[in-house]
Amino acid sequence: MSSVLKVTSVTQKFGGLKALSDINMHIEKGEIVGIIGPNGAGKTTLFNIITGIYNPTEGKVELGGEDITGQKPHVIARKGFARTFQNIRLFSKMSALDNVIVGMHGRTSVNLVDAIFHTPKKRREEKACGARAEELLRLMDLWEDRYALASSLPYGKQRRLEIARALATQPKLLLLDEPAAGMNEQETEDLLHMVQQLKELGETVLLIEHDMKFVMNVCERLYVLNYGELLAEGTPAEVRGNPKVIEAYLGKEDD
Amino acid sequence: MKKALDFVALHMRAISVVLIVLLIAFPFAVSSSYILRIMTICFMYVMIALSLNLLTGFLGLMTLGHAAFWGIGAYTAALIATRAGLGMGACMVAAAIVAGVFSLLLGGAALKLKGYFLTIVTLGFCEIIRLVEMNWTGLTRGPLGIPGIPSPNFFGIDLSSNTQIYFVMLVLVILSALVIYSIVHSRIGTAIMAIREDDLAAQAMGVNVFKYKIMVFIISSMIVGVAGAFYAHYINYIDPTSFTTAASTDMLVMAIFGGLGSIPGTILGASILTIIPETIRALGMYRNLFYGILIVVLMMVKPDGILGNVNFKYLKQRALSRRAAEPGKTGGKAE
Amino acid sequence: MLFEQILNGLTIGSTYALVAIGFTMVFGVLELVNFANGSIYMLGGYLTLMVYTTMQGHFILAFILGVVMTGVVGFCLDRFALRRLREKKAPKLTGLITTMGFATVIDNVILLFFGSQTKPYPNLIDFGQFQVGGTTVNTSQIVILAVALLLMGVLSYVTYKTKLGKAMRCTAQNADAARLMGVNVNMVISVTFIISSALAAIAGTLVGMYYQTIDINMGFTIGMKTMASAVLGGVGVLPGAMVGGLLVGLFETLGASYISAGYRDAVAFIILIIIILVKPAGLFGKKKINKV
Numbered sequence: 076m077s078s079v080l081k082v083t084s085v086t087q088k089f090g091g092l093k094a095l096s097d098i099n100m101h102i103e104k105g106e107i108v109g110i111i112g113p114n115g116a117g118k119t120t121l122f123n124i125i126t127g128i129y130n131p132t133e134g135k136v137e138l139g140g141e142d143i144t145g146q147k148p149h150v151i152a153r154k155g156f157a158r159t160f161q162n163i164r165l166f167s168k169m170s171a172l173d174n175v176i177v178g179m180h181g182r183t184s185v186n187l188v189d190a191i192f193h194t195p196k197k198r199r200e201e202k203a204c205g206a207r208a209e210e211l212l213r214l215m216d217l218w219e220d221r222y223a224l225a226s227s228l229p230y231g232k233q234r235r236l237e238i239a240r241a242l243a244t245q246p247k248l249l250l251l252d253e254p255a256a257g258m259n260e261q262e263t264e265d266l267l268h269m270v271q272q273l274k275e276l277g278e279t280v281l282l283i284e285h286d287m288k289f290v291m292n293v294c295e296r297l298y299v300l301n302y303g304e305l306l307a308e309g310t311p312a313e314v315r316g317n318p319k320v321i322e323a324y325l326g327k328e329d330d
Numbered sequence: 331m332k333k334a335l336d337f338v339a340l341h342m343r344a345i346s347v348v349l350i351v352l353l354i355a356f357p358f359a360v361s362s363s364y365i366l367r368i369m370t371i372c373f374m375y376v377m378i379a380l381s382l383n384l385l386t387g388f389l390g391l392m393t394l395g396h397a398a399f400w401g402i403g404a405y406t407a408a409l410i411a412t413r414a415g416l417g418m419g420a421c422m423v424a425a426a427i428v429a430g431v432f433s434l435l436l437g438g439a440a441l442k443l444k445g446y447f448l449t450i451v452t453l454g455f456c457e458i459i460r461l462v463e464m465n466w467t468g469l470t471r472g473p474l475g476i477p478g479i480p481s482p483n484f485f486g487i488d489l490s491s492n493t494q495i496y497f498v499m500l501v502l503v504i505l506s507a508l509v510i511y512s513i514v515h516s517r518i519g520t521a522i523m524a525i526r527e528d529d530l531a532a533q534a535m536g537v538n539v540f541k542y543k544i545m546v547f548i549i550s551s552m553i554v555g556v557a558g559a560f561y562a563h564y565i566n567y568i569d570p571t572s573f574t575t576a577a578s579t580d581m582l583v584m585a586i587f588g589g590l591g592s593i594p595g596t597i598l599g600a601s602i603l604t605i606i607p608e609t610i611r612a613l614g615m616y617r618n619l620f621y622g623i624l625i626v627v628l629m630m631v632k633p634d635g636i637l638g639n640v641n642f643k644y645l646k647q648r649a650l651s652r653r654a655a656e657p658g659k660t661g662g663k664a665e
Numbered sequence: 666m667l668f669e670q671i672l673n674g675l676t677i678g679s680t681y682a683l684v685a686i687g688f689t690m691v692f693g694v695l696e697l698v699n700f701a702n703g704s705i706y707m708l709g710g711y712l713t714l715m716v717y718t719t720m721q722g723h724f725i726l727a728f729i730l731g732v733v734m735t736g737v738v739g740f741c742l743d744r745f746a747l748r749r750l751r752e753k754k755a756p757k758l759t760g761l762i763t764t765m766g767f768a769t770v771i772d773n774v775i776l777l778f779f780g781s782q783t784k785p786y787p788n789l790i791d792f793g794q795f796q797v798g799g800t801t802v803n804t805s806q807i808v809i810l811a812v813a814l815l816l817m818g819v820l821s822y823v824t825y826k827t828k829l830g831k832a833m834r835c836t837a838q839n840a841d842a843a844r845l846m847g848v849n850v851n852m853v854i855s856v857t858f859i860i861s862s863a864l865a866a867i868a869g870t871l872v873g874m875y876y877q878t879i880d881i882n883m884g885f886t887i888g889m890k891t892m893a894s895a896v897l898g899g900v901g902v903l904p905g906a907m908v909g910g911l912l913v914g915l916f917e918t919l920g921a922s923y924i925s926a927g928y929r930d931a932v933a934f935i936i937l938i939i940i941i942l943v944k945p946a947g948l949f950g951k952k953k954i955n956k957v
């Protein structure tokens with residue numbers, strides 16, 4: 076079976092600047108994989124390429140064996156890549172529930188005519204969406220806040236709402252961009268359990284994170300980026316022992 | 331205040347029905363043709379403001395070109411009615427189609443633009459259309475305008491009394507309100523609001539942003555086109571001075587005054603802004619000055635418009651869930 | 666003939682450029698489309714005329730007073746309306762609607778004071794005309810071009826070489842960061858509005874003298890055309906507004922004489938739409954990278 080995500084020699088240039096060079100990676104079904112690296116290493120750029128926001132200068136991105144390089148973000152989202160954003164991008168004047176319902180957009184099919192004439196199909200679909208959205212909000216422990224505006228939620232809940240919204244697209248791969256950023260210890264702990272729960276549910280997750288404790292606890296494999304290049308890959312234990320990674324993070328020992 | 335809004339939210343359907351019944355009874359209680367004419371114009375502006383609110387309030391695209399589509403609708407209807415002698419129904423369908431075609435052309439080219447660029451392009455479009463109406467004398471008779479447009483009629487039945495025209499417009503405004511309400515309260519509605527809030531995040535959720543922008547732009551322009559056709563039949567005479575950028579601005583002000591993204595707000599805003607200028611006719615020359623001051627003051631006091639921050643759907647949901655959570659009531663905590 | 670048309674176009678274009686510079690500066694610091702700009706331009710023309718008539722002949726003084734008074738009006742628009750909206754963190758649309766309301770107020774105040782008739786305007790910069798290689802050149806054209814070029818030079822100097830200009834450019838890039846660095850952002854914005862309104866007043870007076878008439882509809886069209894000029898050159902870019910204004914003036918004069926006079930005003934918008942569709946950043950603007 077082909078990998079859920081396969082990135083082959085992807086390079087991204089902005090003008091003369093090389094943001095990423097020759098990145099190769101793959102994610103298999105059911106895995107939880109982390110990308111770590113110092114700020115500016117190109118982690119979010121890689122996410123943007125995978126989800127179609129940028130078109131890579133070279134290389135290709137495959138989803139379950141299909142080449143999706145250069146396709147529009149909404150097409151890629153429908154095909155199965157769903158993401159969260161480093162700086163939370165919720166639909167702030169909409170309720171938590173509606174935010175999640177937007178996530179189901181690619182999985183529903185009511186059209187203009189159905190909407191105007193309130194066809195049975197519309198009513199059926201709406202009910203199903205509402206029920207599924209509430210289920211997802213429960214999973215992310217947000218059910219009590221379902222009618223609150225997204226912007227009125229505290230920070231930690233907003234991050235979780237983004238995950239719920241992404242899950243609503245029924246993704247083949249969930250991409251989380253610094254899900255624990257800005258969270259306190261307790262919130263991070265809760266998030267850790269939620270991600271582990273996602274694994275039990277069979278989700279495949281690729282996440283960027285700076286919190287090493289979080290990464291080491293939850294990820295099975297890690298990719299390390301530095302200055303736009305793939306520095307190392309392997310299990311958390313392997314990566315931790317890799318001298319190149321230690322050097323990138325702590326600087327050379329004998330300068 | 332909060333309780334009143336909750337009450338309205340919970341009984342929105344009943345209130346709408348009562349309002350419609352009152353409006354149906356209105357011409358039988360009030361026979362003043364002056365008041366009926368004001369009400370008719372008021373309905374027309376409500377229809378226009380609603381369609382603009384769909385575009386600006388729900389989808390978040392600021393345009394100043396709606397007077398152009400209004401004019402395109404009016405000229406289409408006027409030309410077909412006077413030259414081909416077709417009835418109002420056919421003219422309205424034609425007006426909607428022609429306005430739709432123009433909006434497809436403009437939208438297809440311009441809807442990739444962001445923010446103010448779109449506003450400025452639509453503004454330019456509005457001016458160009460007005461200049462064409464002014465200068466293509468072979469078609470539009472230029473500044474002389476088109477006189478002798480037949481009064482409203484339906485399959486040969488003449489509907490030219492004030493009361494009949496009132497009902498024609500009432501039907502039109504209710505139909506367009508229902509269409510817009512249905513769109514907003516559907517999967518399409520959540521998608522377009524998501525585009526307004528954050529188009530990139532909406533794309534990442536699988537929403538085809540461009541498709542919805544075009545779709546809403548066309549629907550909105552078609553509704554305005556129909557309003558233009560009605561206007562032509564109602565006034566019996568049109569010339570290019572009605573369809574200026576200033577008219578576009580007035581439309582936008584109505585939508586913003588009532589509250590962007592609120593259907594009840596738009597109805598309220600457009601009604602107030604057509605009825606107040608009428609009632610202060612006595613001010614004569616000071617009227618427009620007063621209008622300008624009113625706009626500036628409103629923006630100072632309530633930048634989001636009258637009901638811009640009130641979402642009746644959410645108020646209702648919250649009120650219901652509070653009720654369900656109250657102990658002692660049947661059902662207790664939901665699920 | 667062609668050269669005369671080019672000269673006419675450049676003359677009128679240079680007045681567009683002056684107004685467009687003000688428009689683009691305000692857009693630069695506030696990201697606000699100032700719909701009142703055209704009305705302020707017209708107000709400037711009327712105020713100079715009013716002071717000139719009451720003072721009976723002191724043109725220079727009347728001109729200065731007219732420009733200063735218009736500058737004060739621009740200051741008030743910001744100080745008493747737009748600044749309050751900023752403090753409330755109101756949506757940007759609100760500011761735009763406020764400028765529209767303000768424009769309505771100005772237009773109607775002018776209507777009440779001066780009436781709707783076209784008024785004669787004294788031309789005090791006409792010292793006759795002369796021939797250059799078969800082309801008739803009017804001295805008022807020379808004066809207008811000279812004043813416009815001088816002002817453009819001064820403004821470029823202010824924007825790119827002085828501390829105030831630096832503060833303006835900082836505010837334009839990132840108002841919050843500028844504030845943290847000790848720039849008095851409100852002051853910068855006020856100054857921008859004053860400069861923008863004063864420029865509009867100067868242009869309004871020059872155009873009034875050039876055409877020797879002034880009427881209450883001149884504000885609206887000029888508002889549209891300067892918007893077109895600014896976008897053509899690239900919104901927020903000073904040299905862009907200058908070149909944009911000149912080009913719009915040139916194209917519309919040529920369009921009016923060689924295509925159709927009725928479509929004179931449409932030329933600006935057609936150029937505008939083409940530019941926005943082909944190169945939205947304008948001739949001198951830079952494309953922004955979509956940051957996620």
